[in-house]
Amino acid sequence: MKFFDLLRLVITNLNRRKARVGLTAIGVVIGTGAVVILVSLAIGLQMNANEQLYGIGDLSQIYVYPAYGGGGEVFISPRGGGGGGGGTQDIKLLTNSALQELGALPSVVAVIPREFLQANSVISYKKLQTYTGMFGVGTNDLADFGLKAEQGTTQLSRSTIVIGSRVAQNFMDFNLRPGQEPPPPPDLYDQQIQLTIFKYDDQGNEIRKNYSFRVAGVLSEAGSEADYSIYLPLEQVKVMNEWANNTRINYNKTGYNEVIVKVENPDKTLEVRDQIIALGFQANTMLDFVQGINNFYQILQVVLGGVGAIALLVAAIGIANTMAMSILERTREIGLMKAVGATNRDVLSLFLGEAAGIGFIGGLGGVLVGWLLGQMLNVVAIVYLAQQAAQQGGIPPSVAVYTPIWLPIFVLAFSTFIGMLSGLYPALRAATMIPVLALKYE
Amino acid sequence: MGGTTVRALDGVDIEIPEHTFTVVMGPSGSGKSSLLYLLGGLDRPTAGEIIVNGQRLDLMDENALALFRRKTMGFIFQSFNLVSSMSALENVAFPMQFAGITASQRNEKSKVLLTQVGLADRSDHKPSELSGGQQQRVAVARALINDPLLILADEPTGNLDSQSGTTVMQMLADLHKAGRTVLVVTHDARMTRFATHKIFLLDGRVVSEAEYQSAALQPLQP
Structure with a gap:
């Protein structure tokens, strides 16, 4: 039929x-x-x-951390320091040589260490104040993170900072009386802002240190943590952390807390992430989250x-x-x-x-x-x-x-x-x- | 059924020559319809051989039997068996669909056959719009559509009035005269007028005409 x-x-x-x-x-x-x-x-x-x-973040970025072994305890045994006692666990630190190792991976275009300001701090502009995350980054140009400037520059230099698009909105007048209209967010571009960090001595007395920075750039909205962050050079944050924590930081010994690896395009992100894990580090990407x-x-x-x-x-x-x-x-x-x-x-x-x-x-x-x-x-x-x-x-x-x-x-x-x-x-x-x-x- | 075996046909040994008009007579339950269905390849014997045109029907599989029926057989049924949703023309052409003939060829041939059975003007009518006699004539045209070797008619006048019955009988006789082999199973004694061969069945057995007549005339037991 x-x-x-x-x-x-x-x-x-x-x-x-x-x-x-x-x-x-x-x-x-x-x-x-x-x-x-x-x-x-x-x-x-x-x-x-x-x-x-x-x-939410540049999908071509991989956040790399030192790989701490399981069991909750951390034993530090720097690479090459032969003959660590039995029972210690090797952890792979993000030292400068490790950064070179990461940079040598195929498709990697940048390896940038990033450190938080690990101190009690307050940021002031005139009568306004805010508490927000401050990052020291191992690059002179935030464009390496895929960030763009709305005003000014993405370039970092000594005594200048670059702020995220929503940082200004978080400046508040804490002396405001109930019922008083809050002031509009300030235009911080090219303004001087004050950073005060605190620490306490053995007697519990507060010790302050003041810094003054010029806002060299305001970033475009990125839809990520960058919108609420303040960026400054890594060396500067290192000095502040050393002062606040009374230590000397040698990145070659202790490694960085966090390194951002940027790959040439997001298609390669997972592949490079796997290679980084294979090298013994912890690594995650926003792509994991999105996936x-x-x-x-x-x-x-x-x-x-x-x-x-x-x-x-x-x-x-x-x-x-x-x-x-x-x-x-x-x-x-x-x-x-x-x-x-x-x-x-x-x-x-x-x-x-x-x-x-x-x-x-x-x-x-x-x-x-x-x-x-x-x-x-x-x-x-x-x-x-x-x-x-x-x-x-x-x-x-x-x-x-x-x-x-x-x-x-x-x-x-x-x-x-x-x-x-x-x-x-x-x-x-x-x-x-x-x-x-x-x-x-x- | 019910654990009792009924032999519809028993020891039947007949030969139907080509170009004959054979009438199979017998009372209800004598096995005449079973004989027709076996010859037509619609049923299978439990034992014995059926040879049509040199082919053993009892050895064929379902598919071969379907092809055999399509090419060799034309069936006419007591209850016409027309498809109610189809027009007279479509009903006549129906068997050709399974042969893969094109629609235009089907229609052309169906029109010729409907003209032959005198229903050219009713080709678009549905079966419900036709009389019993007309429906059976459509069925006759349908039986002829594939140019069958053998035309098998099961009580073709059983549901018709006397006049329509005669018309259909005459039509079958004409087919025989045109060189076709016709086998009719019937109660209707008038059909024997056209027969070249007669087969009488009683209780599944072939009997002589004399035995058949005497059985038919036997008085009822009180």
């Missing part, structure tokens, strides 16, 4: 029982519609989350798709029932088909085709319904989420429910397949009927 003859016969037969086919297909519409809308919702959420995550989130949303898609698939399963039982009934009613017709020369395969194809047809019709309806509902939900949800974003701060979403082109195609193919699968048992029964019994069926 030719394919187009089969198709025409399938359409004719489905057309014969419009009401029944329609009612059965409604079940499929609900199932496939549910799959489309739920998976679209999960995809929309993922896109939304990715939008929010965008700029973790993406994995979560992929699982969410499967779970939500599964919920929709349950409705589709119920619909599949409906198709099987409709086909079983249809075959019972058309037993004599099946007998006739066989009498006039239809093979078992012809009969099987016809009934499988009819079952698949119900799946297809339902799938088509489901895709349309799911897509339309998704669009409606999009309109409502975007308005709501934008309001939320306006109230709480953050990036308003551009999409809430997103139906990629592959989804309707997949759902349509899947519902057709499910229809066919549901019709398999009834169709097999039809195909294997003994012609004479089918013809005599009353």
Whole structure:
């Protein structure tokens, strides 16, 4: 039997029982519609989350830390210091030679140590004060981190600092009386700000040290910790840390606390991360985080798709029932088909085709319904989420429910397949009927 | 069924020559329909051989039997067995779909056959819009669509009034005259007028016409 003859016969037969086919297909519409809308919702959420995550950090950066051994205790045994006693555990320190080792890895474009200011500190500008993270970085140019300047420069020099885009907003007047309007965020560019660090002597007396810096640059919004950070040269932070902690720091001995490795593009990040771990350091990237989130949303898609698939399963039982009934009613017709020369395969194809047809019709309806509902939900949800974003701060979403082109195609193919699968048992029964019994069926 | 074995046909040994008009007579339950279905390859014997046109039907698998029926057999049934959703023309053309013949060829041949059975003007009518006699004529046209070697008719006049029955009988006789081999299973004694060969069945056995007549005339037991 030719394919187009089969198709025409399938359409004719489905057309014969419009009401029944329609009612059965409604079940499929609900199932496939549910799959489309739920998976679209999960995809929309993922896109939304990715939008929010965008700029959380440069995805081509790897944060490298010394690898401390397990067990909670840290034993320091510098490399090459032969004959460390039994029981000590080697840890790989981020010394300058280690930095060279990291820099030699393929695809690595920069290796930059970064140190926190490890001291009690307060930053003042006129009457305003703030407490925020201060980093000393082993580079003269923050552009190495992928950061850009909104005002001034990304270049660091002695007695200048570069501040993140939101640092100014965090300056507050702590002497403000209740009810008094807070002052607007100051424009700090090219202004002098004061840094005071504290330490305590053995008697518990506070000792202060003051520094004055000119703000040489304000960074563009990065959507990451850089927005709330103040950057200054590494050497400067080292001196402050030494003063505050009464120690001498020799990075060749103790290593850096943190090193940022920048690779040529984010595609190489995970590969280089693995190589760094293989060298014995701890390393993580924002890409891990983003991928973790993406994995979560992929699982969410499967779970939500599964919920929709349950409705589709119920619909599949409906198709099987409709086909079983249809075959019972058309037993004599099946007998006739066989009498006039239809093979078992012809009969099987016809009934499988009819079952698949119900799946297809339902799938088509489901895709349309799911897509339309998704669009409606999009309109409502975007308005709501934008309001939320306006109230709480953050990036308003551009999409809430997103139906990629592959989804309707997949759902349509899947519902057709499910229809066919549901019709398999009834169709097999039809195909294997003994012609004479089918013809005599009353 | 019910653990009792019923022999529908027992020890039947018949030969139907080509280009004959054979009428199989017998009362209900005599096995005449079973004989027709066995000859047509719609049923399988539990024992014995069926040879049609040199081919052993009892040895064929389902697929081979379907192809055999498509090429060799034309069936006419008591209850017409037309597909209710199809027009007369589509019903006539129906068997050709399984042979992979193109739609235009199917329609052309179906129109010729409908004209031959006098229903050219009813080709677009559904079975429900046709009388019993007309429906059976459509069925006759359908039986001829694949140019079969053998036409098998199971009580073709059973559901028809006398006038329509005669028309159908005449039609079958004409087919025989045109050189086809026809086998009709019937209660209708009028059919024997056209027969070149007669087979009488009683309780699954082939009997002589005399034995058949005497059994038919036997008075009922009180």
